[in-house]
Amino acid sequence: MDVRWFIFTIWFFPLIFAILDTSQDKQTFVVVSRLESEIENKTTEIIEYIKNEEERNETGLAWNWLAEIVDDFGHRLLGSESLEKSIDFVTENLKKDGFDNVHTEEVPDLPHWERGDDKVTLMEPRVFPLNILAVAGTDPANVTGEVIVVKTFEELDSTNAEGKIVLLNPAWKGYFGTVQFRRGADKVEKAGGIGLLVRSVGPFSIGSPHTGSGAAKSTIPAVCVTNEEADLLERLIKRGKTVVVNINLKSRNLGKTTSRNIIFDITGSEKPNEIVLLSGHIDSWDVGQGAMDDGGGMAAVWQAMLTIKRLSEKDPSFAPKRTIRGVFWTAEEQGLLGAKYYFETHKKNESEKFFFVSETDQGAFRSRSLKSKFNFKGNKNEKNRMQQIADFLTFNGIPITVVDSNLQGDVQFWADSGVASVNYVSDQGEDYYFYFHHTHGDYMTIFKEDDLQYTAAIFAALGNVLANIEDW
Amino acid sequence: MDVRWFIFTIWFFPLIFAILDTSQDKQTFVVVSRLESEIENKTTEIIEYIKNEEERNETGLAWNWLAEIVDDFGHRLLGSESLEKSIDFVTENLKKDGFDNVHTEEVPDLPHWERGDDKVTLMEPRVFPLNILAVAGTDPANVTGEVIVVKTFEELDSTNAEGKIVLLNPAWKGYFGTVQFRRGADKVEKAGGIGLLVRSVGPFSIGSPHTGSGAAKSTIPAVCVTNEEADLLERLIKRGKTVVVNINLKSRNLGKTTSRNIIFDITGSEKPNEIVLLSGHIDSWDVGQGAMDDGGGMAAVWQAMLTIKRLSEKDPSFAPKRTIRGVFWTAEEQGLLGAKYYFETHKKNESEKFFFVSETDQGAFRSRSLKSKFNFKGNKNEKNRMQQIADFLTFNGIPITVVDSNLQGDVQFWADSGVASVNYVSDQGEDYYFYFHHTHGDYMTIFKEDDLQYTAAIFAALGNVLANIEDW
Structure with missing residues (x-):
């Protein structure tokens, strides 16, 4: 049904009934009319x-x-x-x-953070630059480590992340069901991780990395990778390859x-x-x-x-x-x-x-x-x-x-x-x-x-x- | 109608008619059957x-x-x-x-071209790096010039492009109706242009520049800009701003x-x-x-x-x-x-x-x-x-x-x-x-x-x- 008819119906008929129903007082009609005229x-x-x-x-x-x-x-x-x-x-x-x-x-007293010339490079199994944007709040860093992949924080808790770069590659569950992973650097740091790669928080990508807040509470570097490259890294790891990444960030907090x-x-x-x-x-x-x-x-x-x-x-x-x-x-x-x-x-x-x-x-x-x-x-x-x-x-x-x-x-x-x-x-x-x-x-x-x-x-x-x- | 029923109908009834029609020879039926069995x-x-x-x-x-x-x-x-x-x-x-x-x-005897660290920078009315990919076949260059915008080659023909960087910002008319603009560097060069910026050849973009062949026949630098930034440059020009761009390319032909x-x-x-x-x-x-x-x-x-x-x-x-x-x-x-x-x-x-x-x-x-x-x-x-x-x-x-x-x-x-x-x-x-x-x-x-x-x-x-x- 056309939505305008639907709305017309739910407004119009109660009004008519209120007008026609002479056996009750006119209070309903008056209230409806006042509301209507106030909205209109x-x-x-x-x-x-x-x-x-x-x-x-x-x-x-x-x-x-x-x-x-x-x-x-x-x-x-x-x-x-x-x-x-x-x-x-x-x-x-x-x-x-x-x-x-x-x-x-x-x-x-607002936090002043500035993006620098940030580079994240896949070192093994082959060398190429990843398509990234730093998570805001992250500081200069230059770390190289093996990458492990988890899809949830529960999985992170049950994984030995000591000395590793952690790729958080969650399923998209709407923005408010997914954005916590972009803010996951502190959890990764607590688990012993030395860096965070996080899947961009969006349902669709054309090699389009995402950014946003989330790294201010941790000291490890944190970057968003594209959905495409998050999937790529996960596939390489699941095929048994050793995946090593260098994270070299110039972004910085300026007080x-x-x-x-x-x-x-x-x-x-x-x-x-x-x-x-x-x-x-x-x-x-x-x-x-x-x-x-x-x-x-x-x-x-x-x-x-x-x-x-x-x-x-x-x-x-x-x-x-x-x-x-x-x-x-x-x-x-x-x-x-x-x-x-x-x-x-x-x-x-x-x-x-x-x-x-x-x-x-x-x-x-x-x-x-x-x-x-x-x-x-x-x-x-x-x-x-x-x-x-x-x-x-x-x-x-x-x-x-x-x-x-x-x-x-x-x-x-x-x-x-x-x-x-x-x-x-x-x-x-x-x-x-x-x-x-x-x-x-x-x-x-x-x-x-x-x-x-x-x-x-x-x-x-x-x-x-x-x-x-x-x-x- | 369900497409399978449609197909069923157009196959099935001619067959039945061929079988039932005893007044003609069976040639049609035999041909249909042979074709059918050959496909099947x-x-x-x-x-x-x-x-x-x-x-x-x-x-x-x-x-x-x-x-x-x-x-x-x-x-x-x-x-x-x-x-x-x-x-x-x-x-x-x-x-x-x-x-x-x-x-x-x-x-x-195949052309060997290699992408370099290419930069295109908006210099006026404000300075920022444009999101580009070089058109393949383009050579090292460093030119700065005022940008003019045209949407068709006809418009280019009727415009004074001498000494200008030309932005080709055509409407999307499907790939095969649009790709000629990515190959437009030779036309721009003939019109006196010193560089080509061309809108990426695609109907949709998330800040995602496009590349492809098209610059081998000209000596001026040629790059694809994103759809978004092509629109931005066009708007600035149409508002009467002087738009100046530096094109600094390291991409090169290697024989x-x-x-x-x-x-x-x-x-x-x-x-x-x-x-x-x-x-x-x-x-x-x-x-x-x-x-x-x-x-x-x-x-x-x-x-x-x-x-x-x-x-x-x-x-x-x-x-x-x-x-x-x-x-x-x-x-x-x-x-x-x-x-x-x-x-x-x-x-x-x-x-x-x-x-x-x-x-x-x-x-x-x-x-x-x-x-x-x-x-x-x-x-x-x-x-x-x-x-x-x-x-x-x-x-x-x-x-x-x-x-x-x-x-x-x-x-x-x-x-x-x-x-x-x-x-x-x-x-x-x-x-x-x-x-x-x-x-x-x-x-x-x-x-x-x-x-x-x-x-x-x-x-x-x-x-x-x-x-x-x-x-x-």
């Missing part, structure tokens, strides 16, 4: 406005906004000049857009650095101290151009807020009652450090009450099926409301399912403290996203123009509804 | 034997055969030690298998080299001088491990011939009447040079008559739909026969369509001289194959175990039928 309130116009960018000669508005940033500055590793220049550029542009309260907030979160608001007209937070992160790894992770999240939030701002300038009835706050976090890749610092420094601020928090950081792709979801954390009332918004979006051609989940990314801190929280994950977010994630392939080419546009529509709907409803 | 003749048993490798505890027979070669020797660039070592290893193994007439034939084709036979029991040729090529580019291009083709031909050989040793009625010849060509990547030399040196040999020639070099993937095809060149009788074989395979769960095509790869020379010719291209051969083709991703990981197995079944069917039919 301007949201249709906002979504239509975003969908109709072609008519305004601004096709690919968010796509082009993001392309200019990532093309001009490139990837944005914590500690790099390009990250800080990007922060300056984006902040200036947000001021030009006319948002309220545009500023940055410094985040101190501490500072960076900045970017904050921009549309100040609420009635409850300016209550905040509806839409967010993404501006930092990236130092591969590709950080377009997908998480440039896309930023761009979607930007277009969502720009749309509400533009419409409310033309017609004050679009002005949100609560403050809609956009934040572009820094230092996400090192463990949500920008968001954590913001949470810690703002949580005792009594003039700010976070009503709702959200992020998208798993690919700002256009939703094309009900496999797209709001990963939601909150109470039952809040979930019902989120379901109404999801149904409304679905009815408007942006299918969304609401799923209970503790995976809240940068807004985890608020979610854990009791604020209703959503992370948008598109139907391409669990698998396709990880083809490119933390690889040399993280470029604008991944996104179609309507990906960022339709993700913006989701955040515009969330922002508009949640800034204007009376209560949950 | 042992082919079912051969295909079933290949399908049942699990029962014989040799699951992934061809996959493992190939993995050992490409894991132990790696990629096999013309002129490299690894190619010649692989040729020795494969030849020895074919002798151990007990094939007839196993030998190599030297191919002289001439020799290599060898590998030949192995199952000698025909009745017409040993008539040859049914099954082939693939053993050389590869120097990226990945040359598993897909064309290790897979070799492995499928090997399993096909091994199967017929094994069965005919157990039961002489499986022995082919014509000689089935396997050839693993060398120097395919430089322009079918091994096959061309073989054709030239054998064409006047009156003791050899090529009855049929074939190759697979576009991914030895298991066919899963009727989009898989025999690219066929030959006359009407031959095509009818090929259609019968395709129908038979389809009926046995290996769907194949017969398509007229002049794209015959290594066996083009025979096809052009009038020998019936087939190139197998699976339903993944036009698109998915080119995700990996000539990239760092050409590894065993691409193939599922049954890909090579089911491709082997196709070549075993072709070999068995065409070695045993009376005539076309």
Whole structure:
């Protein structure tokens, strides 16, 4: 059945029954109507406005906004000049857009790691350079050793790894079921291993090694090898060959650095101290151009807020009652450090009450099926409301399912403290996203123009509804 | 409709009608029966034997055969030690298998090109290293220039390229509609250009640059850039930025080299001088491990011939009447040079008559739909026969369509001289194959175990039928 008919049916018939059923009081109908009008309130116009960018000669508005940033500055590793220049550029542009309260907030004491000219070479049974990316946090090293392969930590525990380089070559069980192996250097070190080779954390590869955090807690060198070469090394070992690898790394930790979160608001007209937070992160790894992770999240939030701002300038009835706050976090890749610092420094601020928090950081792709979801954390009332918004979006051609989940990314801190929280994950977010994630392939080419546009529509709907409803 | 029913219908009812129609002579029925029995003749048993490798505890027979070669020797660039070592290893193994007439034939005067430590760096508007692979045949160079972008050769003709580095960034129109741009250095040089950057010839990329032949006819440096960075450079130029690139190549031409084709036979029991040729090529580019291009083709031909050989040793009625010849060509990547030399040196040999020639070099993937095809060149009788074989395979769960095509790869020379010719291209051969083709991703990981197995079944069917039919 066409999903729009399904949604129509589940909305329409209860309404008709409520109207026709004159034997009971009208409470149900009134409640349904109020909820409906609170969800609908301007949201249709906002979504239509975003969908109709072609008519305004601004096709690919968010796509082009993001392309200019990532093309001009490139990837944005914590500690790099390009990250800080990007922060300056984006902040200036947000001021030009006319948002309220545009500023940055410094985040101190962040880990500064820099990739060097790292080489990993298969020495036996034949000599050739492996296609690798160091795991962030790893330090200069030059070790040569025999490679053993295990597929799980349990297998590592029951293997003599003393003096060996350990290849962790796990099966792909989704990102959150696999990423612990990239962070496995400390376990390998405890087992006596002298180096870690870990299969890239992704379901698909074109000789495309992956990177990410995970080596800061150990002193042994750690690198991601491609899926293809992880399989190759495993096959050689299983055929009884002695496999010897040299790991020669120049990557290094450089102490501490500072960076900045970017904050921009549309100040609420009635409850300016209550905040509806839409967010993404501006930092990236130092591969590709950080377009997908998480440039896309930023761009979607930007277009969502720009749309509400533009419409409310033309017609004050679009002005949100609560403050809609956009934040572009820094230092996400090192463990949500920008968001954590913001949470810690703002949580005792009594003039700010976070009503709702959200992020998208798993690919700002256009939703094309009900496999797209709001990963939601909150109470039952809040979930019902989120379901109404999801149904409304679905009815408007942006299918969304609401799923209970503790995976809240940068807004985890608020979610854990009791604020209703959503992370948008598109139907391409669990698998396709990880083809490119933390690889040399993280470029604008991944996104179609309507990906960022339709993700913006989701955040515009969330922002508009949640800034204007009376209560949950 | 289920395709098996479709095939059943088109075979079954004409037979019934032929039997029932007593008013005409039985010629039609007799002809149909003879054709049928000639196609069927042992082919079912051969295909079933290949399908049942699990029962014989040799699951992934061809996959493992190939993995050992490409894991132990790696990629096999013309002129490299690894190619010649692989040729020795494969030849020895074919002798151990007990094939007839196993030998190599030297191919002289081949171009020897070697990849060096090539760097291409964006200098303006910001400095960063581009992700490239040199086009084979290019020589050492160090040039810096402004980049202009064109999408077609027509656009190049109408652009002033004097002193410029030209980025050819064409739309993907399938490999054979796009590869001419990788070979465009001579056109760029004639237009006054000082260097060529060409978009990688593939429909999809994860920061995965492509390589291939194409620069030997020009003196300017030529490199493939990734799809992602081709798009990036084009965007920068279209935004009015001056884009300057340094091309610093160490790759070089080293004169001439020799290599060898590998030949192995199952000698025909009745017409040993008539040859049914099954082939693939053993050389590869120097990226990945040359598993897909064309290790897979070799492995499928090997399993096909091994199967017929094994069965005919157990039961002489499986022995082919014509000689089935396997050839693993060398120097395919430089322009079918091994096959061309073989054709030239054998064409006047009156003791050899090529009855049929074939190759697979576009991914030895298991066919899963009727989009898989025999690219066929030959006359009407031959095509009818090929259609019968395709129908038979389809009926046995290996769907194949017969398509007229002049794209015959290594066996083009025979096809052009009038020998019936087939190139197998699976339903993944036009698109998915080119995700990996000539990239760092050409590894065993691409193939599922049954890909090579089911491709082997196709070549075993072709070999068995065409070695045993009376005539076309």
